[in-house]
Amino acid sequence: MKYDFIRSHRQPFTIAAMCRVFNVSPSGFYEWRARTPSARAQANAALLGEIRRVHREHHENYGAIKTWAR
Numbered sequence: 001m002k003y004d005f006i007r008s009h010r011q012p013f014t015i016a017a018m019c020r021v022f023n024v025s026p027s028g029f030y031e032w033r034a035r036t037p038s039a040r041a042q043a044n045a046a047l048l049g050e051i052r053r054v055h056r057e058h059h060e061n062y063g064a065i066k067t068w069a070r
Contacts, residue, residue: 003032 002022006015006029019026037045055061 003029007033 002024006018006022006024009018015029016026019029
């Protein structure tokens with residue numbers, strides 16, 4: 001959460017200053033930034049894509065019962 005904030009606010013502040021404020025190391029931030037998504041995050045992204053596809057195919061109905069009924 002801290003690293004995500006640091007990444008999204010790089011322009012107005014320096015990374016070093018924000019790391020000092022949040023009491024995290026700059027090397028930890030750069031390591032986090034280069035890290036690949038976890039297996040769980042990848043599975044969640046795949047599932048979300050499948051949910052969106054099914055939602056589109058079922059005329060964007062809301063809810064499992066309406067989607068299943070079509």
